[in-house]
Amino acid sequence: ENTPPVAAREHTVESFTREFLRELNFGQGVDLDRASANDKYLALSRTVRHYLTTRWLETLRNQYRDQAKTVAYLSAEFLLGPQLENAMLAADLDEIANESLRALGVDLDELRALEIEPGLGNGGLGRLAACFIDSLATLNVPSVGYGIRYEYGIFRQTFEDGAQVEKPDTWLRLGSPWELPHPEHAVEVSFGGHTVEAEGGNDGARTWVPDWRVAAVPYNYMVPGYRNGRVNTLRLWSARATHEFDLQIFNAGDYAEAVRARTFAENISKVLYPEDSTPQGKELRLQQQYFFVAASLRDFLETVLPADFDLHRLPDRITWQLNDTHPVIAVPELMRILVDERGWDWADAWAVTQKVFAYTCHTLLPEALEVWSVDLLGRLLPRHLEIIYRINEEFIEEVRAAFPGDELRVRRMSIIAEQPERAVRMAHLATVAGFKVNGVAELHSQLLADKVLHDFAQMWPGKFTNVTNGVTPRRFVRLANPGLSGLITEAIGDGWITDLEQLRGLEPLADDAEFRRRFREIKAANKRHFADVLLARDGIEIAGDAMVDAMVKRLHEYKRQSLKLLHIVSLYEGITSGRIPLDAVTPRTFVFGAKAAPGYVRAKETIALINAVGATINADASLQGRLKVAFPANYNVTLAEDLVPAADLSEQISLAGKEASGTGNMKFALNGALTVGTDDGANVEIRKLVGDENFFLFGMTEPEAADLSARGYDPGAYYESDPQLKAALDLLASGVFTGGERGGAVASIFASLTERDRFMALADFRSYMDAQSRVDAAYADHEAWSRSAVLNVARTGFFSSDRSIQDYLDRIWGARPVTQNR
Numbered sequence: 001e002n003t004p005p006v007a008a009r010e011h012t013v014e015s016f017t018r019e020f021l022r023e024l025n026f027g028q029g030v031d032l033d034r035a036s037a038n039d040k041y042l043a044l045s046r047t048v049r050h051y052l053t054t055r056w057l058e059t060l061r062n063q064y065r066d067q068a069k070t071v072a073y074l075s076a077e078f079l080l081g082p083q084l085e086n087a088m089l090a091a092d093l094d095e096i097a098n099e100s101l102r103a104l105g106v107d108l109d110e111l112r113a114l115e116i117e118p119g120l121g122n123g124g125l126g127r128l129a130a131c132f133i134d135s136l137a138t139l140n141v142p143s144v145g146y147g148i149r150y151e152y153g154i155f156r157q158t159f160e161d162g163a164q165v166e167k168p169d170t171w172l173r174l175g176s177p178w179e180l181p182h183p184e185h186a187v188e189v190s191f192g193g194h195t196v197e198a199e200g201g202n203d204g205a206r207t208w209v210p211d212w213r214v215a216a217v218p219y220n221y222m223v224p225g226y227r228n229g230r231v232n233t234l235r236l237w238s239a240r241a242t243h244e245f246d247l248q249i250f251n252a253g254d255y256a257e258a259v260r261a262r263t264f265a266e267n268i269s270k271v272l273y274p275e276d277s278t279p280q281g282k283e284l285r286l287q288q289q290y291f292f293v294a295a296s297l298r299d300f301l302e303t304v305l306p307a308d309f310d311l312h313r314l315p316d317r318i319t320w321q322l323n324d325t326h327p328v329i330a331v332p333e334l335m336r337i338l339v340d341e342r343g344w345d346w347a348d349a350w351a352v353t354q355k356v357f358a359y360t361c362h363t364l365l366p367e368a369l370e371v372w373s374v375d376l377l378g379r380l381l382p383r384h385l386e387i388i389y390r391i392n393e394e395f396i397e398e399v400r401a402a403f404p405g406d407e408l409r410v411r412r413m414s415i416i417a418e419q420p421e422r423a424v425r426m427a428h429l430a431t432v433a434g435f436k437v438n439g440v441a442e443l444h445s446q447l448l449a450d451k452v453l454h455d456f457a458q459m460w461p462g463k464f465t466n467v468t469n470g471v472t473p474r475r476f477v478r479l480a481n482p483g484l485s486g487l488i489t490e491a492i493g494d495g496w497i498t499d500l501e502q503l504r505g506l507e508p509l510a511d512d513a514e515f516r517r518r519f520r521e522i523k524a525a526n527k528r529h530f531a532d533v534l535l536a537r538d539g540i541e542i543a544g545d546a547m548v549d550a551m552v553k554r555l556h557e558y559k560r561q562s563l564k565l566l567h568i569v570s571l572y573e574g575i576t577s578g579r580i581p582l583d584a585v586t587p588r589t590f591v592f593g594a595k596a597a598p599g600y601v602r603a604k605e606t607i608a609l610i611n612a613v614g615a616t617i618n619a620d621a622s623l624q625g626r627l628k629v630a631f632p633a634n635y636n637v638t639l640a641e642d643l644v645p646a647a648d649l650s651e652q653i654s655l656a657g658k659e660a661s662g663t664g665n666m667k668f669a670l671n672g673a674l675t676v677g678t679d680d681g682a683n684v685e686i687r688k689l690v691g692d693e694n695f696f697l698f699g700m701t702e703p704e705a706a707d708l709s710a711r712g713y714d715p716g717a718y719y720e721s722d723p724q725l726k727a728a729l730d731l732l733a734s735g736v737f738t739g740g741e742r743g744g745a746v747a748s749i750f751a752s753l754t755e756r757d758r759f760m761a762l763a764d765f766r767s768y769m770d771a772q773s774r775v776d777a778a779y780a781d782h783e784a785w786s787r788s789a790v791l792n793v794a795r796t797g798f799f800s801s802d803r804s805i806q807d808y809l810d811r812i813w814g815a816r817p818v819t820q821n822r
């Protein structure tokens with residue numbers, strides 16, 4: 001390497017100002033007094049980017065020199081959130097930038113508010129990927145994230161008469177200063193066609209003759225570690241037509257046809273699929289999965305590894321972490337490369353392939369496990385289907401050898417499902433090929449081994465492990481909650497930002513009245529800030545001092561937003577029927593945030609009903625200042641950063657055994673909200689750490705729920721036997737919230753709850769209402785409440801994504817941090 005290292009930018013206000021003005025003048029071609037806010041935002045972003053670029057280049061240079069074991073995180077989603085603040089924090093530029101811009105009369109807050117976050121994910125899985133790459137960089141782990149640069153991310157949610165209406169997410173319209181395209185490094189990805197005999201005599205080889213190709217163009221994003229000199233890379237692929245434009249056809253006048261290939265190709269990375277639980281099995285989705293996987297494997301094998309690297313040593317050099325089943329087509333793709341392209345014998349290729357993939361499962365819902373019909377897979381990726389068949393044949397032999405004569409087991413475990421149609425079970429392929437399989441919370445991993453993948457856990461007990469999720473404290477505490485961060489740092493120093501377990505040092509302060517007073521003051525200030533944001537963003541007015549009771553997550557029946565709605569309706573019924581005296585009601589603002597997958601009718605009906613109930617309550621003068629329902633549209637990472645620090649109560653009320661982990665629960669607890677929740681997902685571990693007395697537990701446990709459904713669950717019985725529940729449901733069904741309309745969403749939700757209620761909201765209603773009464777009683781004692789809140793902060797350091805990544809390093813990857821010179 002003879003290129004002299006790029007000189008680091010000086011960390012001074014002067015040099016920052018110089019850099020900013022240079023970017024404004026030469027980057028945007030404007031001068032300060034005529035610059036638009038967007039000009040200033042783009043110039044500021046690029047200025048900050050330049051401060052990180054020197055480290056980025058150094059990290060890349062060292063990585064190429066060291067050839068250290070690397071972790072590649074393959075994910076169809078990265079819910080990154082706004083980038084500017086995080087980059088300034090990582091580069092330790094906050095003060096300098098503030099001072100420089102203030103001197104120039106530029107309002108940093110105004111520019112910050114301009115950023116449109118890259119919504120390249122649906123929810124939990126996508127955000128976890130973003131937290132993980134942040135922690136990988138902060139822990140100095142050589143790693144790269146690989147994904148798709150969707151031109152349109154998760155839809156922008158709007159409400160029209162309370163109903164969700166999806167709008168395209170034009171996140172790129174004002175430019176995106178955080179990405180660097182490299183069209184010269186485009187990789188070709190093939191599709192369709194057929195396979196033929198291979199010339200090479202190696203065992204298992206065939207030749208794929210695809211019939212169409214697209215180019216995958218890499219866009220590089222910086223992933224800065226927290227002030228440790230490391231900047232890792234997130235490489236997102238964008239689809240381009242290999243041949244842009246057919247001039248002959250154009251000249252022949254068929255303009256549409258001339259560009260058809262182009263639009264067809266570019267469709268692949270056009271838009272994120274907005275489902276987060278029920279795969280639609282659409283061909284374009286499979287195209288997306290193979291597109292980024294094929295480009296990522298090729299990129300690593302051919303540009304990151306030295307040309308003479310012996311792929312037999314691949315397991316010492318990389319682990320590809322599969323973020324759920326979405327990237328699992330990587331398994332047959334690597335086999336194809338080793339056998340068909342590199343001429344290896346099948347057994348050698350399989351021996352290596354089995355040591356380089358690890359699979360993380362993020363769900364428990366059977367319908368969320370992806371299966372691809374052999375018809376579709378065979379048409380789009382004929383060679384990969386052949387390889388999957390052979391992997392399955394050899395696997396089946398292994399099952400028969402281990403469980404002779406147990407053909408039912410063979411049928412259950414086969415990667416190929418025969419019913420309802422012949423299809424490939426991607427979770428089975430991931431489990432067979434992966435050297436490790438993990439769930440994302442202790443209960444989840446237990447249920448995977450005991451139920452969902454039980455047969456496999458019996459066959460390979462050592463393959464199954466757990467890594468409980470985590471969240472990055474940089475974004476969700478230090479950035480989102482500067483008030484609390486200041487209070488913590490004052491008390492225990494700022495080591496907690498990279499070692500969150502240090503929060504334990506706050507425990508004694510829970511008994512310190514002055515500390516508790518300051519803690520309450522900060523929470524109150526965060527609530528006022530959130531109230532200002534809601535007013536400016538959505539025109540929603542909330543009382544700045546009422547309890548903020550937050551339920552923010554994707555809309556799904558298993559998450560039971562309907563149970564929260566029943567609590568609110570029952571409260572309203574109690575007040576309007578006189579059963580509950582108004583002054584006995586604890587002032588609450590019920591904050592909802594939730595997007596529904598566009599095709600998920602029941603979820604959209606629930607959103608409409610929450611807005612209808614909210615409108616009625618918010619219009620009721622007698623309830624002003626007492627009860628308020630706030631449902632800001634388009635819940636995303638940006639809004640979460642304003643809401644989480646302001647919350648008093650965190651609703652984690654899914655039916656036990658359904659939420660794999662949850663990560664919102666962790667963010668709220670770390671910001672001093674108390675949780676009302678079931679023993680589901682990571683709630684179990686949160687409750688264990690904070691203590692039963694600092695957690696409002698309710699509802700059936702997983703075994704109780706499983707037992708009730710096994711015995712036959714009749715929701716109608718609960719409806720009939722609990723007068724409060726009946727009154728609430730009847731009020732709902734009466735149409736009083738929907739202008740007398742008793743049909744539509746009201747009727748179908750009433751019917752689904754009283755007749756089927758798959759996620760047993762009615763069965764947990766009583767216990768939930770009792771928990772909410774305990775919440776009211778506890779909240780009345782501000783000292784006791786804030787003591788619990790401080791203990792929640794002090795005892796949830798475990799839920800740092802740094803700890804999760806350390807667990808992955810220790811239990812799965814075996815990669816080692818490689819420090820960078822600062």
Ligand SMILES: CCc1ccc([C@H](C)CC(=O)N[C@@H]2O[C@H](CO)[C@@H](O)[C@H](O)[C@H]2O)cc1
Nearest residue numbers: 124125276277279362440659660661662663
């Ligand atoms: C193909 C459709 C589809 C798309 C996304 C998914 C994701 C796995 C759903 C998801 O986001 N799961 C959430 O993952 C979080 C991170 O591990 C967990 O905390 C949540 O409990 C889990 O619901 C399933 C199916």
